[in-house]
Amino acid sequence: MLEELIHxxxxxxxxxxxxxxxxxxxxxxxxxxxxxxxxxxxxxxxQGMPSREQVAVWIEEAEAETG
Known part of the structure; x- marks a missing residue:
């Protein structure tokens, strides 16, 4: 029925x-x-969830910044 309205x-x-x-x-x-x-x-x-590897990199970077 609705197909008739497409054209x-x-x-x-x-x-x-x-x-x-x-x-x-x-x-x-x-x-x-x-x-x-x-x-x-x-x-x-x-944009999906970051990979575990990406999260690990972010953690390492944060730890390096905070000492």
Whole structure:
């Protein structure tokens, strides 16, 4: 049922992008949405937990600083 709305929704976004009368912010938001949904979303880096080795290095550095 919702799949039927995909094509009209993308066409609506396309119309916004191509309409020079639309505010720039709306055109940029529509363009971003199109890009995000077609595989051109920016890479998001997720910072995970530090490795045990990295924690050990931090401990050694802290101990060296405090004597």
């Amino acid at each position: 009209p929704a993308l066409l609506a976004l396309k119309d916004i992008v191509e309409d020079a009368k639309q505010p720039a912010s709306a055109r940029v938001a529509a363009a971003r949405d199109i890009l995000d949904r077609t595989g051109y979303k920016p890479v998001i880096q997720v």
